[in-house]
Amino acid sequence: MATPHALRLTDFESYRPTILVIDDAQINLTLLAKGLESDYRVVTAESGLQGLELAESEHPEVILLDVMMPGMDGYAVAKQLSLTPELAQIPIFFLTALTDQESQLRGLELGAVDFLTKPFSLKILKKRIANVIERDQLRINAMQYQTVLNDLLLEQTGAKNILESVFNASSDALIVTDRAFQISRVNSNAEKLLQSTATELIDTPFLRFCFQHPDGSSLAVEAISANTSWIEGKLCTPDGQSLWVAILCRSFETAQEETGYLFSLQDISVRVALEEKRLQAELQRNDALLELGIQKAAMDEHALVSIADVQGNIIYVNDKFCATSGFRPDELLGHTHRMIKSDVHSPDFYHDLWTTVSAGKTWHGEITNRAKDGSLYTVASTIVPWLDEHGVPYQYVSIHTDITARKKAEEELALARQRELSVGSSIQQSLLFGKPPTDLEGVSVACFTEASSGVDGDFYTFTEINPLCFEVLTGDVMGKGVTAALIAAGIKNTYYKTVTTLMSQRQGKAVPTPAEIINAVHAIITPELIRVESFVTLSLVRVNRLEKTMTWVNAGHTPTLLVRNDGGEVLELLGDNLPVGVLKTEVFVEHVTPIEVGDALLLYSDGISEAMAPDQDEYGLNRIKTILRLGQATQTHPSVTLNSLRSDLSNHTRHLGPADDSTAIFIRINPLRNGARGTLLDRRAPEFLEIPRRLDKLGLIRQKIAQVALDQSETFVHMLQLAAFEAATNIIRHAPERLKNAPLTVSVARTPLAICVELIYEGEPFFPPSAPSPDFSGHSEGGFGLYIINSSVDQVDYCSPMPGMASIRLLKKLKQLPDR
Template sequence: PVECMLSTPEGRQLPVSVGVRAFLAHGEQQFYLLVLEDISEQLALRAEKEQADAELHALVAELGKQKYALDEHAIVSIIDLHGVVTYVNQKFCQVSGHATEELVGQPYRMLNGQLGPDGQYADLWRMLRHGQTWQGEMAHQRRDGRPYWVATTMVPWLGADGLPFQFVAISTDITSRHEAEAALQQARQRELDIGEEIQQRLLFGRPPGKLAGLSIASHTEGSLGVAGDFYTFTRLGEHTLEILTGDVMGKGVNAALIAAGIKSTYRQIFVELAATHRDAPLPSPATLMNSIHAQLTGELIRLGVFVTMSLLRFDRLAQTVTWVNAGHTPILLVRSASHRVEVLQGDSLPVGVLQEEHYTEQTTVLELGDTLLVYSDGLSESMNAEGEQYGTDRMCSVLEKTSAFGASPAMTLGSLRSDIRFFSGADGKHRDDSTAVLIRLHPMRQLSDGSIRDRRAPECFELPRQLDQLAPLRFRIASMCADQPESFVHMLSLAAFEAATNIIRHGGEALRGAPLCIALKRDDTAACVELLYDGLPFSAMAPEPDLSGASSGGFGLFIMENAVDRVSYDVPLPGMVRISLYKTFFAEENPAMDGHGDKERHRP
């Protein structure tokens, strides 16, 4: 057939298909059949098809360009209903380091090397199977084991029944951003750590050594790593000690700088007053506080800052403490005779509030065993999840319990911190800087020349929870038991070292920087080493050591049990676990060492 245009009588052009066919009639005469067919609709359909084909071609070309652009930037994968990868683009292979055949057919979750947070994949698949789009960040693992991070959008493809039949994941490599954020966070933390280290060295003094009749424990923790709290110790003589504590309004570096300035001003004023009146007694605490006030208040008012302070002077021979409170939290005095707390409350304003303020001092008589706590409000105002403050009453309760127990200042401070942490919750944050200094008056065990006055007087001290810091433990035990045979000292020291090592390695640590507290006690018949720590108690019974060499467990506890006459374990104070080692003097033979005697074990 031939297609052509036919003019109708009306003058219209009609597209037709013309066909001619020849045939014979009766076998002789030839005829021709002319067929005309209107093809208007066919041509219209043909034009529509050509247009659709052109549009489809253009669309395919556009999709190809978009896929090229997507593949250049994004990591694309397709996952079936069972979570198995059915397709990955080249970018996925490039970033992960895997070949296509190593990825296709693998469970999608395995691509992350178990790096994702718990519950992430359960939430992801729950949303996808309900036809919802999931967006989030996740970690995958490269072929060489290194992690990389992606921001991912996962979209379900729905079938005719409206249910998902596969899922498309489009991801962007955000490893560089993630590493930059981590590096920035590390740099910030390093800056805070350096600032805190500088502060610990410059703003927080260390108690002077060989101060007869006084034992001290202190701790501070800044809400921003660097605190506005401060304290310093000044030894004024063989039996006199002065302690200045303060809390600058605000937090962070600015508060710490002001605290450093106040501490420097205190020392400068003390030296100037002492030099001006050489033949007179030392300047009194009230004189010092008023001089600090006169020199700093104007500048503090200009800066819009104030500082609360307490200044305490201990006279060990007179058994008194003279104190000035400049708007600081009250001093808590625990009486050893009654184990009750007395509140020493001042009524003066903080330094930096009013130029006309005048500070006065008070003197309180102390008894042996009395303990004083000086603290900042960050301690008493610690909050729990319900917004309730810890409060002074709870502090007094802990102080009374630890006093009745006879705990050292370090033990008391550890128990107080542990109780506050329990009250605030394991994830509780410090909303304010918190500082505490505990001072106890006790019998003078050592004389000024370092000799022992009474070996029966208990000795309490603290050691860092580090294996290379345990040497003083042996020296102190040897000093307490200097009148005993060397073998006695060796066995007691051996048991104490094993106990301390077990605590450091296996005892855990909930409180930052909490020390290992040690108490040495003796009477006429035996010596005792008590080790108290913040952490986990040991199991109820010591396992027998494996002498085959297949396991190293059990040797430490076995040595402890057989080096002394009795080992006991208990939790005597909130948050504080105790191991007590008892060894009797002048025992001719320890029956436990020859394997025939019964060992006494006391476990919680």
């Protein structure tokens, strides 16, 4: 801190330390401020630069610092603080969702006192802050007391005469005693050797220091004083410490004609220790020679050992090597390890191995070999080159451990884990994610969710109030994994029970408002969430087609994005409420926003907007809005817009997968059908299908084409179905599927002149180089499939309707105009 100030321990009861919280998420700032303000003065900053300014002006006792922030991240803030002398000593707590060891080490290397992973307990955080502040205050007090002590010592230091200078300049430890061996003077080396000050030593008996012969027998001070040569032995201090010294005593006469003694001591601990190490090394060498034979026998029992010459020819194998490979020694000696080479590894693998050992470096890795009977076995290998005096390899020693059984167990464990995650994900899809109603009039809906750890705490559900009114509940529970998923399931169940109870109380005469529902849910679950130290962000959106309104409540969730049809304006509908589970006294307020035909809504979790690129660039709202505007401009189906968003997000994160749970729901308000206008006119509005990219689901495309072309000839319908089926088959078989569970979207539209079938999928568009010629080989790859497509319809277009999306558009002209 800039100006350390000492406090008595009793002052802490009235003193309120300052804590600076730096985080770009307003909800985190609010939660931490409310949780800490009872004990501390809390100041907050929404960015790294603002945090540095407040640190200079406020001089806080502790800084709570988020790692992942746009612009200047937490690491950069910590580094800048360390470069400013008056701020370098402020204790820093890193608060982050990062859990990897590398991120934690980086934070601690920058001087952080702690690295807490979200979610964390507020009680534990407060206790750690209190401990750090108390330790820091004690350190400041100690520094000031040391300064006072040094000043006192300097004041008491006077000039020394020449004799004292010579006395203190000696390289030996010098001790002067009277004839009764009472210490009267010592030099600085004696103070260091005896680890006591002159004040502590003078006027004390030298006899309190015990001396021993090297054999451990006692050596009296009187005997030392009577000897005229150096004596080596062990000096034992009163506190039980000992060290090896050489000691010499000289007697002298004082001015008062009294006998005195001058003892010279030399510390020989290093020399004695080196001698002991030399003797110990001799013993260890002898023991090593004895153990070498035992170790070789043990290695032969456990490890596969082989030695090859510089050309790679085997010159030695042990019995374990032969037993595992199935070859006899005479079959292996003189040959290279190619005899046991399998086809599992690429040529580059063996090239890198040989390049490493040829350069004189040790190679570590796993190798799968083929035994004599053709079976495969895997070994963990260490290949060590033996080098000559010029550092050039002349032999290679290979030590292998058979890990075949372990690898098989790991594979089975991985499969079991994958099955567990698959089952968990399947259960989650059925419990936490409600399917959109299929009979909603004039509404198109697309959804997706992707957990960061197999199962997560995101959830959503649709409730149809009547054919022209529905609502969507979305939520995100703090944390990840099974615990978050269980809490989410409980909240969703509470929502269902709450709606049922409120409807029952009104006897079906009135529908409860979104605010009434959320406040009722809040009253039930908030006490339980506080008890388990968790919370949930919620968003409840009700769309009423008849009243042309959307009524919504936002409880700390990400803003709902409303995309206007007239100009593509994107509105952020956020609100001011905290998440459910934070404060029991929170009252949730609803808002009403008008909607029109053509408008669209996006409800999403922060796993999308806060996704980070490898360079810590946040995806952000602006990128989401750009995708939404493009989708609105082209009036693409919600599934196409949503998958374009997923593709752009995946490219931004370099396909690393989500670091947080990601969920999104996209809803478009379409015109209501007018039954009086006739079925054929109704067909002029495109009809959409979302099907999995699986061959066994393509029959749905045939059915939809048959419905739209009901009045056309059987040949017309068959040709259009054939072209669509062949194009869809090519997409499923040949287009890379980078996004998990991304559907194939099929649009079937009829005009007075033609029927257009468009197959839209995630990926890059395919452009045939030229008009295909029939191969008649029976394989699509030979051009026959493309020939079928072009021959069955009047026009084929390959397009990219949205970023990251591709489509094949098939148009076939009607043979006759439909009846009006």
